[in-house]
């Protein structure tokens with residue numbers, strides 16, 4: 001499955017042929033400022049392989065984001081992440097430094113939110129964000145998320161948890 005094209009963007013599955021673009025994106029120290037370190041080419045390849053597994057297991061993952069003219073923008077999509085030991089569906093996004101500040105992350109993330117809510121039928125969607133990552137928090141706010149109590153991510157680091165609830169938790173739905 002894929003989110004539909006947006007006004008300016010299209011999303012598609014990544015393949016191993018995207019390694020150059022993904023290595024440049026995830027190897028950029030500015031794009032990775034809120035991660036432990038920029039990714040090496042091998043780590044970028046592993047990132048692609050992780051998403052190939054995500055597509056096979058779930059039908060979704062992080063997708064390549066391109067302009068409608070075919071220019072590489074970054075990645076955005078839906079993956080399962082653990083926060084406070086609980087698996088939650090997360091929207092994630094990375095945009096090439098040169099193309100930041102044009103609303104692309106918000107546009108792609110909104111399409112992924114709609115897919116999570118309307119096609120996958122998720123109860124909720126979260127964004128797990130390093131506390132200092134103001135741009136990422138703003139993207140989450142712009143797609144309608146609100147802040148929860150801080151959590152602890154898989155790597156043991158404190159994170160800001162933003163979320164949207166799409167329907168009441170199971171058991172609370174009206175009969």
Ligand SMILES: CC(C)(COP(=O)(O)OP(=O)(O)OC[C@H]1O[C@@H](n2cnc3c(N)ncnc32)[C@H](O)[C@@H]1OP(=O)(O)O)[C@@H](O)C(=O)NCCC(=O)NCCS
Nearest residue numbers: 031093094095100101102103104105106129134135136138
């Ligand atoms: C987060 C990121 C994807 C945003 O991409 P983008 O395409 O520039 O985002 P948008 O253009 O949709 O902008 C979203 C909002 O963030 C704001 N913003 C962007 N950079 C900001 C900054 N450094 N400080 C404060 N606000 C910022 C924008 O002004 C915009 O808000 P506005 O419309 O109210 O003005 C991009 O900065 C990025 O790739 N960061 C590195 C990777 C990363 O941290 N990903 C998230 C991991 S949780």
